[in-house]
Amino acid sequence: MSRIIAVANQKGGVGKTTTAINLAASLAATKRRVLLVDLDAQGNATMGVGVDKYKLAKTTCDVLLEQARAADVVQYLPSLGFSVMPANGDMTEAEIRLRDVAAGDFSLKSALAEIAADFDYILLDCPPALSKLTVNAFVAADGVLIPMQCEYYALEGLTALVDTINKIRRVINPRLEIEGLLRTMYDPRNNLANDVSEQLLQHFGDKVYRTMVPRNVRLAEAPSHGLPVIGYDPASSGAKAYLALAGELLRRHDGGQLPLG
Ligand SMILES: Nc1ncnc2c1ncn2[C@@H]1O[C@H](COP(=O)(O)OP(=O)(O)O)[C@@H](O)[C@H]1O
Numbered sequence: 001m002s003r004i005i006a007v008a009n010q011k012g013g014v015g016k017t018t019t020a021i022n023l024a025a026s027l028a029a030t031k032r033r034v035l036l037v038d039l040d041a042q043g044n045a046t047m048g049v050g051v052d053k054y055k056l057a058k059t060t061c062d063v064l065l066e067q068a069r070a071a072d073v074v075q076y077l078p079s080l081g082f083s084v085m086p087a088n089g090d091m092t093e094a095e096i097r098l099r100d101v102a103a104g105d106f107s108l109k110s111a112l113a114e115i116a117a118d119f120d121y122i123l124l125d126c127p128p129a130l131s132k133l134t135v136n137a138f139v140a141a142d143g144v145l146i147p148m149q150c151e152y153y154a155l156e157g158l159t160a161l162v163d164t165i166n167k168i169r170r171v172i173n174p175r176l177e178i179e180g181l182l183r184t185m186y187d188p189r190n191n192l193a194n195d196v197s198e199q200l201l202q203h204f205g206d207k208v209y210r211t212m213v214p215r216n217v218r219l220a221e222a223p224s225h226g227l228p229v230i231g232y233d234p235a236s237s238g239a240k241a242y243l244a245l246a247g248e249l250l251r252r253h254d255g256g257q258l259p260l261g
């Protein structure tokens with residue numbers, strides 16, 4: 001059965017897209033069948049896997065508005081070993097038009113149901129807002145993976161995000177759980193980062209991934225080559241971190257207990 005994971009945080013620039021692309025590539029490297037769904041009008045995940053967002057015949061927007069079948073929009077990327085459902089600026093239209101559709105919160109869920117059997121993991125790269133598109137992702141998902149930077153305001157934003165997740169779980173999608181919290185761009189020499197990280201562990205316990213993603217310039221460079229970091233610089237600290245994250249995620253779903261730490 002496939003597992004659908006929304007990569008979400010309403011804050012921009014926290015590493016959602018970087019995480020979605022590199023976790024997709026790392027899971028694919030372990031022979032899982034993976035689909036990366038771009039839900040952001042910026043199309044960063046699309047460009048980051050080497051697909052030109054300006055030359056798309058059909059996008060996630062068409063799927064959400066029922067103008068195309070998911071299977072016809074998904075592209076397999078042979079050199080990367082996983083598939084993408086690409087997006088571009090048209091997503092802004094989807095965001096607005098879905099507000100007028102009675103079942104607008106269920107569009108993504110219905111569309112993915114048709115293709116879910118083809119994949120082990122479906123990763124949803126969410127836009128930086130608790131918008132209709134993010135709600136679609138939470139309705140479709142089994143879990144929410146929350147990338148976050150350990151900064152002063154990070155915990156405040158987390159409260160609103162967790163409230164939204166809890167509300168969707170109560171009202172629409174009882175399966176939805178917090179998949180895990182991922183510390184991104186982590187600098188262990190920064191005292192504030194360590195304080196925030198400590199608070200995170202106190203609040204969320206073993207929901208916090210043991211893997212931390214360090215600040216690594218290779219992660220920032222890779223998208224301009226249309227490559228995940230394991231394709232761009234497999235020896236980099238960023239590549240190692242995302243492979244470790246994939247390992248951790250797989251161990252959790254194999255039913256293994258997470259060691260306390
Ligand atoms: N661990 C990291 N080290 C260095 N740069 C990073 C790292 N993670 C993300 N970045 C860079 O930070 C910026 C924001 O990351 P991105 O994944 O696009 O965030 P979001 O999708 O949450 O807006 C991008 O330029 C990205 O390349």
Ligand SMILES: [Mg+2]
Binds near residue numbers: 016017044126
């Ligand atoms: Mg993004």
